[in-house]
Amino acid sequence: MKRSALHRWHEKAGATLAEENGWYVPLRYSNAEQEAGAVRGSVGICDLSHLHEPLSPYARFLIAGPNTRAVLSKLTSLNLDLTKAYGSVAHVRSLVTRHELGFLLMIPRDYAESVWESLLHAGEEFHITVFGLEASRRLEA
Amino acid sequence: MSFLLACPECGERSAYEFRFGGEVKSRPQQGDSEEAWFQYIYTKTNEAGEQEEWWFHRNGCRKWFQALRDTRTNTVIATWYPE
Amino acid sequence: MDIRFNGKAIPIQEGDTVASALYRAGQRIFTRSFKYHRPRGLLCCSGHCPNCLMNVDGIPNVRTCITPARAGMAVKHQNARPSLDFDYLAIAQQFDWMMPVGWYYKNFTNPRMWHLAEAQIRKVAGLGDPPPPDAPEAVYEHAHMQAGVAVIGAGPAGLNAAREAASQGERVVVVDDQPRTTPGDSSYTLLSRSYCFGLYEGNLLGVLQSEPHSGARERLVHIRAKRIVVATGAYEAPLTFKNNDLPGIMLSTAVWRLIHRHGIQPGTSAVIISNETGDSAIAAELRNVGIAVVATVPPSDVLEATGSKHVTGLRTRRGAFACDLVVMCGHRIPDAGLLSQAGAKLEWSAEAGAFVPTELPPNITAVGDVAHALVRAASTLVSMPNKRTFVCFCNDVTSQDICDSVAEGFDHIELLKRYTTTTMGPCQGRMCQLQAIGICARETGRAIQETGVTTSRPPNPGVTLGALGGARHHPIRRTPMHYQHEELGAVWMDMGDWKRPRYYKSAQTERESILREYHAVRQAVGVIDVSTLGKLSLKGRDSGKLLDKVYTNRFSDLKPGRVRYAVLCDEAGIILDDGTISRPLADARGYNTGDPGGTRSVAPSVSAGTIDDFFITTTTGNLDFVEQWLEWWLAGAGWDVQINNLTSALAAVNLAGPKAREVLSALTSCGLSNAEFPYMACRNAEVAGVPALLMRIGFVGETGWEIHYPAESGEHLWSALMDAGRPFGICPFGVEAQRLLRLEKRHVIVGVDTDALTSPYEAGMAWVVKHDKADFIGKFALGKLESAQAQQSLVGFTMNANQIPEDGAAILVNGALAGRVTSARYSPAVEKAIGLAWVTAGAAAEGAQIEIRVAGAPVRATVTQRVFYDPDGARLRM
Numbered sequence A: 001m002k003r004s005a006l007h008r009w010h011e012k013a014g015a016t017l018a019e020e021n022g023w024y025v026p027l028r029y030s031n032a033e034q035e036a037g038a039v040r041g042s043v044g045i046c047d048l049s050h051l052h053e054p055l056s057p058y059a060r061f062l063i064a065g066p067n068t069r070a071v072l073s074k075l076t077s078l079n080l081d082l083t084k085a086y087g088s089v090a091h092v093r094s095l096v097t098r099h100e101l102g103f104l105l106m107i108p109r110d111y112a113e114s115v116w117e118s119l120l121h122a123g124e125e126f127h128i129t130v131f132g133l134e135a136s137r138r139l140e141a
Numbered sequence B: 001m002s003f004l005l006a007c008p009e010c011g012e013r014s015a016y017e018f019r020f021g022g023e024v025k026s027r028p029q030q031g032d033s034e035e036a037w038f039q040y041i042y043t044k045t046n047e048a049g050e051q052e053e054w055w056f057h058r059n060g061c062r063k064w065f066q067a068l069r070d071t072r073t074n075t076v077i078a079t080w081y082p083e
Numbered sequence C: 001m002d003i004r005f006n007g008k009a010i011p012i013q014e015g016d017t018v019a020s021a022l023y024r025a026g027q028r029i030f031t032r033s034f035k036y037h038r039p040r041g042l043l044c045c046s047g048h049c050p051n052c053l054m055n056v057d058g059i060p061n062v063r064t065c066i067t068p069a070r071a072g073m074a075v076k077h078q079n080a081r082p083s084l085d086f087d088y089l090a091i092a093q094q095f096d097w098m099m100p101v102g103w104y105y106k107n108f109t110n111p112r113m114w115h116l117a118e119a120q121i122r123k124v125a126g127l128g129d130p131p132p133p134d135a136p137e138a139v140y141e142h143a144h145m146q147a148g149v150a151v152i153g154a155g156p157a158g159l160n161a162a163r164e165a166a167s168q169g170e171r172v173v174v175v176d177d178q179p180r181t182t183p184g185d186s187s188y189t190l191l192s193r194s195y196c197f198g199l200y201e202g203n204l205l206g207v208l209q210s211e212p213h214s215g216a217r218e219r220l221v222h223i224r225a226k227r228i229v230v231a232t233g234a235y236e237a238p239l240t241f242k243n244n245d246l247p248g249i250m251l252s253t254a255v256w257r258l259i260h261r262h263g264i265q266p267g268t269s270a271v272i273i274s275n276e277t278g279d280s281a282i283a284a285e286l287r288n289v290g291i292a293v294v295a296t297v298p299p300s301d302v303l304e305a306t307g308s309k310h311v312t313g314l315r316t317r318r319g320a321f322a323c324d325l326v327v328m329c330g331h332r333i334p335d336a337g338l339l340s341q342a343g344a345k346l347e348w349s350a351e352a353g354a355f356v357p358t359e360l361p362p363n364i365t366a367v368g369d370v371a372h373a374l375v376r377a378a379s380t381l382v383s384m385p386n387k388r389t390f391v392c393f394c395n396d397v398t399s400q401d402i403c404d405s406v407a408e409g410f411d412h413i414e415l416l417k418r419y420t421t422t423t424m425g426p427c428q429g430r431m432c433q434l435q436a437i438g439i440c441a442r443e444t445g446r447a448i449q450e451t452g453v454t455t456s457r458p459p460n461p462g463v464t465l466g467a468l469g470g471a472r473h474h475p476i477r478r479t480p481m482h483y484q485h486e487e488l489g490a491v492w493m494d495m496g497d498w499k500r501p502r503y504y505k506s507a508q509t510e511r512e513s514i515l516r517e518y519h520a521v522r523q524a525v526g527v528i529d530v531s532t533l534g535k536l537s538l539k540g541r542d543s544g545k546l547l548d549k550v551y552t553n554r555f556s557d558l559k560p561g562r563v564r565y566a567v568l569c570d571e572a573g574i575i576l577d578d579g580t581i582s583r584p585l586a587d588a589r590g591y592n593t594g595d596p597g598g599t600r601s602v603a604p605s606v607s608a609g610t611i612d613d614f615f616i617t618t619t620t621g622n623l624d625f626v627e628q629w630l631e632w633w634l635a636g637a638g639w640d641v642q643i644n645n646l647t648s649a650l651a652a653v654n655l656a657g658p659k660a661r662e663v664l665s666a667l668t669s670c671g672l673s674n675a676e677f678p679y680m681a682c683r684n685a686e687v688a689g690v691p692a693l694l695m696r697i698g699f700v701g702e703t704g705w706e707i708h709y710p711a712e713s714g715e716h717l718w719s720a721l722m723d724a725g726r727p728f729g730i731c732p733f734g735v736e737a738q739r740l741l742r743l744e745k746r747h748v749i750v751g752v753d754t755d756a757l758t759s760p761y762e763a764g765m766a767w768v769v770k771h772d773k774a775d776f777i778g779k780f781a782l783g784k785l786e787s788a789q790a791q792q793s794l795v796g797f798t799m800n801a802n803q804i805p806e807d808g809a810a811i812l813v814n815g816a817l818a819g820r821v822t823s824a825r826y827s828p829a830v831e832k833a834i835g836l837a838w839v840t841a842g843a844a845a846e847g848a849q850i851e852i853r854v855a856g857a858p859v860r861a862t863v864t865q866r867v868f869y870d871p872d873g874a875r876l877r878m
């Protein structure tokens, strides 16, 4: 089974992991409805690394919710009016793409946990939440 | 050192995002004079004024391009991909 | 609701700053001056002067007059011992004759004198103490904004400009140092309690925001604006007369703020110093709150203030007045520092009595008072020399000092600044610059315009180092097997951003643990995580051509299924990096790398598609450089080469040792015999069900394979190897064991054993330079170096006695310095300490005797050019 760069982080955070297309994916950390609500009310991050092409150097995060820009602007000098641009996020060169719920971040795998932690740190003032695939599906519905 | 450079790919970004690659020079051929190679390898013009330079967009598209920059004011007059 | 001041509870009210609360509680002395330890009180109440600096919650030099008081704050005075009220260093005033202007330069020209004095001076000099190491860490952060228009200053002029720009559809940000009072206008973003400390190239503004939210002390905001409107207004600077620094002598703006913002009556009887005749506005203000206005006098009539710890009166040409408040209607100076940083000229306006900005650069405008200071109080600008007339409150520079400086020849304003240190303190010239210029002009007989202003440089006002540093998230790179290493007891080392296991704690001591790893590799099998190696895939018709051009040896003729050692040199023939280049065998399996940017679409190297594919490994630290170097030589060349950086996409391990083949064969169907998979060959194969590129190479000197495979299977393959290896005694090994193993093989590490002057010839690698190629990078210089007599060479050495030199230890020949050690370790194979060293040409011969300094004493060693372990490489080919 393939593991995202955040596999161990999810385990430690008590995520419920499931198999999807040969990958371990985090379904939820606590309660999907609560996670989705927290994202709608403020901001949250989700690991979507399993949606990746073979041999990709990138982990893939979704950051979503009304405070997305406020969190990202603490970590990048990119102009967030972008639709797609490379830039530094938490000191790591990444690809940032606009997404209907917020932004998709493509972070080099080996920096993934470091950037993830930076996002959580920068989002503390907004009570940032982590959310699993179940919540992300609710948000997209 | 916070001037803006227009990367041909990504648009205007802070100079901090780039790596400076030195003056644009043309490389002698094997068999050219020792003097020509010496100048190429070891010397720089260090123009006080408009100078053609190499820049690499390290935090962005990771492409090399060339720029015409006034070294006295850090005004970047033009940027382009080398032919 | 209290704050604590030197341990004592001080009540606070709504809207209080730390200083206003202290003032209301009766505190009049807020600081002691820098040099003479004179008592100082509130002067500007606007955050412009040095007079109210205190330690707040462990942070030194906080301007208390603009810091909101919050219940529980711990406030301490600084720069006074034992107390503000009684400071024994005030005795310094009696010795002012010992501290003339420039006294450092005059008294400490003799270095021995300086050493004697330094310790004493350090004790009393400086302002405030840094927080102790165990202090709770304050949280700082950064943020970035882009604006169509940035307005600095939310006064009437600034807000007007903001609204106008917003109505034109611009994205507007307003920066203001005051707390937000009104709900404000939603057409622009307001950063309150923020000051702009610098205007940099490209219209970048540095803004420091206090307490952006409850979890952070300060936030440094980088604002990029298309257009900047400077609406910083004007500030008031003090007048100069004898004892003008006594507590109770305040600028009119300070008095206004104490009365209106804080409801404080700052005295009972006041003298106003103003050029305005008749009843001034400030006089009415004072009377309104019940302060008697004893007199209003013009500055030119003032002789001196009296009092010791607080003003008690003012002596003037019109008589002496008893008072407890002196209100200075000071010079109104446009706050044009940002404009001058932007490149505007400051021109003297006699009618305004101030320098006003002109020649504004494009996209910068000035509105309000900063553009044209109020014509007011163009008072007698300068005072006569006096040792108690303070020009610079920050550094205790008097009008006497300025005159002396000019008399001593430091009469250019920039020289005068550096010699006297006026304008160089926390106020950065706000309080003192105009006075200093005025005195300098008078003393030199030059006009004020001609005298000029000193340069304004950011940051102004100052910024805490914490804010510049920002949040504490240093990026960390972890390999896919990071947590497995942790479970195995890894002791970490940093390599750039990477974390690598230095060794695994498996025995009592570090040395035993490392030796255990070493012996496993030499006698059984070991595995090391080498995911940190740079990994580049090359695709395209001209890949071989590019490699032939940039590397010193030839690759276009590399046969599919083969690996070759590669050295990269610059045009001067200096070694930049080394690594391997493989040409994987064509394989039907194809993986798309799917570059997320969509700019490149490159087939993978793990399972290569075509004959044009090359796979490069670089050293851990040089990947970025090598990638850029290759791209640079491609730029504009028009060659068909695509470089894809797979470093993060691939995990890599090196499995090595006499049992490596047996372990690996349990996990793959790939033939591993010498015939099927010889030394320096590469194959695509599945290992434990994972597609991988295997290379048979031997950095550590044993039969072994470097295995590159997708990172998401990092843990899976590592576990599989550990499981398959268990019966053979497999041992994970770290960087330290690897370094010892390779040293026995005399393998060079670029950047450790080589430096910025090392060519392949000196490093003993002449064979990697293929001069028969028509051209390659470094060919010209390497041609010269080949025929030149090398000044020094990299050699091996064996210690004669049982001592291990440190890396970098000096080498002596006949007592003279003859080189240095680059790597040294105890070698279990040689049973002696061995190493690599740079030595002068004369000492490089086989068997030459050298001395190496170990723990201060020379120890004998023998030079060798031979490989210490398995010189013929038989074990690599087993």
Ligand code: FES
Binding pocket: C041, C042, C043, C044, C045, C046, C047, C048, C049, C050, C051, C052, C053, C063, C064, C065, C066
């Ligand atoms: S009184 Fe606080 S800075 Fe002047």
Ligand SMILES: [Zn+2]
Binding pocket: B007, B008, B009, B010, B011, B057, B060, B061, B062, B063
């Ligand atoms: Zn770019």
